[in-house]
Amino acid sequence: MDKDRKWGLNTKAIHEGYHTDPATGSLSLPIYQTSTFVFSSAEEGAKRFAGEEAGYVYSRLGNPTVSAFEQKVAALEKAESGLAFASGMAAISAVLLGLLKTGDHILCSKGLYGCTFGLLGLIQERFGITYSLCDMNDETSIVTALQPNTKVIYVETPINPTMQLVDLSMIGKIGKQKKIKTVVDNTFMSPYLQRPIEHGCDIVLHSATKFIGGHGDVVAGIVVGSKEMMETLRMTTQKDIGGILAPFDAYLLVRGLKTLGIRMERHCKNAQKVAEYLAEHSKVSQVYYPGLPSFTQHALAKKQMDGFGGIISFELKGGYEAGVKMMNRVRLCKRAVSLGDVDSLIQHPASMTHSIIPATDREKMGITNGLIRLSVGIEDFDDIVHDLDQALSSA
Numbered sequence: 001m002d003k004d005r006k007w008g009l010n011t012k013a014i015h016e017g018y019h020t021d022p023a024t025g026s027l028s029l030p031i032y033q034t035s036t037f038v039f040s041s042a043e044e045g046a047k048r049f050a051g052e053e054a055g056y057v058y059s060r061l062g063n064p065t066v067s068a069f070e071q072k073v074a075a076l077e078k079a080e081s082g083l084a085f086a087s088g089m090a091a092i093s094a095v096l097l098g099l100l101k102t103g104d105h106i107l108c109s110k111g112l113y114g115c116t117f118g119l120l121g122l123i124q125e126r127f128g129i130t131y132s133l134c135d136m137n138d139e140t141s142i143v144t145a146l147q148p149n150t151k152v153i154y155v156e157t158p159i160n161p162t163m164q165l166v167d168l169s170m171i172g173k174i175g176k177q178k179k180i181k182t183v184v185d186n187t188f189m190s191p192y193l194q195r196p197i198e199h200g201c202d203i204v205l206h207s208a209t210k211f212i213g214g215h216g217d218v219v220a221g222i223v224v225g226s227k228e229m230m231e232t233l234r235m236t237t238q239k240d241i242g243g244i245l246a247p248f249d250a251y252l253l254v255r256g257l258k259t260l261g262i263r264m265e266r267h268c269k270n271a272q273k274v275a276e277y278l279a280e281h282s283k284v285s286q287v288y289y290p291g292l293p294s295f296t297q298h299a300l301a302k303k304q305m306d307g308f309g310g311i312i313s314f315e316l317k318g319g320y321e322a323g324v325k326m327m328n329r330v331r332l333c334k335r336a337v338s339l340g341d342v343d344s345l346i347q348h349p350a351s352m353t354h355s356i357i358p359a360t361d362r363e364k365m366g367i368t369n370g371l372i373r374l375s376v377g378i379e380d381f382d383d384i385v386h387d388l389d390q391a392l393s394s395a
C-alpha cells in the first residue's frame, strides 16, 4: 500500500495487515495452521531465539495469520502494535499481570464486565494487587481516588451494561501527568467509533468476540499500544501464560473486520431508532443509550465517539418480572449473552453477565434487577421493532 497516504478506516479495515501472498497470489489471507516453523539451519534457529533475526519460531510466539489480525487492529486503533489472545479475558489478564506486581493498585471505572470484576478479585486475593472503583465523573474525583501505589487506571466506556461513559481525554491527561498507565476496554465501541489512543490513553483492549468479529462465531481478545509495551507483554505474560489466538480464529476476525465500517453504521442506525422507540413505549421506565439527547452524558458521547454504538440498556415499569416475561416472548431477538453480533441479542445482566458481582456492588454500579441489555443487530429495523413490540405487549 502507498505508505505516504493516510488511508481511511474502511480501507484500512480491508487492506491493513495482509497484501496478497507473494508465493501464490492468494487474495484471501492464508490460514497458517502450523504449530512450528522450520529453520533453514541450526544457526538461523539460534539467531531467532536470541532475537537477532526476525522470523517465526513457534506459534505461541507468533503466527503469520495471527500477525495479520494484530496489525489490522493496531492500524485501526492508531496504535504502533497489537497482540492477539484466545479471549477478551485472556487479553485483560495478560495486560494486568504484565503491568502490575504485588503491592500495586488499580483504579477502575465504576462498572466493569462481570468477569473483569471477578479477575480483579482473584488477583487481589491471590497476589495482593488491590483495586478500587471510582465514578470518574470529574478530574477531582479521580485524582482523590488515586493512591500512592496506583499503577494502572482501567476503564470501560461505555460501561457494560449501564452505558455510563468516562471522559477519555481526562483520564489520558491524568495518566500522563501522574505517570500512571491508562488501559481502556473499547469493546462496546470498536475502533470504528472510538480510538482511545487519540485521547492520550496508553493501552486499548477488546473482547474481539464482539463487534470486531461481529458474527458470533469466535471468542478472542486483542490488545494494542506502543511497540515497547506490546513486546514486553509478548515476551512475558503472552509467551509464558500462553493464552494465544488460533490461526483459524484470526482468519475469521480478519474476515469480520473487512465489514466493520458498514456493520457499525448499521448497528448505530438501528440502535438509535430502537432506543427512540423504547423511550416512547408506555411499559418502559428508563432507556440508557448515549445517542438519546436525554442521556445524561450525551455531550461527552458526541465529543469522544464517532457514533453511539449498538448497545442499549433499559428498564421496564414492571421490573424484573416484566423483564422475564418480555425476554421469554422474543422470537427474532435471541436470548443470549455476548453482544456486537449481526444478530440482535437480549440478556439480563443481574442474573447473567454480571451475576458474579455481589448484589450490593451491582447496585452501586447501577445494575438493577430490572435492567435488560439489548445488543441491536443489523436486521431490518421494522422486524426488530415488530419483535420487541409483540414481546413488550406481554410485559
Ligand code: LCS
Pocket (backbone or CB within 6 Å): 087, 088, 089, 090, 113, 115, 116, 156, 160, 185, 187, 188, 206, 207, 208, 209, 219, 220, 221, 337, 338, 339, 353
Ligand atoms: N470486556 C467486555 C466489555 C466484555 O463485555 C467482555 C465479555 C469481555 C471483556 C471478555 O471478553 P471474552 O473473554 O468473553 O471475549 N462480555 C460478555 C457479555 O457482556 N456477554 O457475554 C460476554
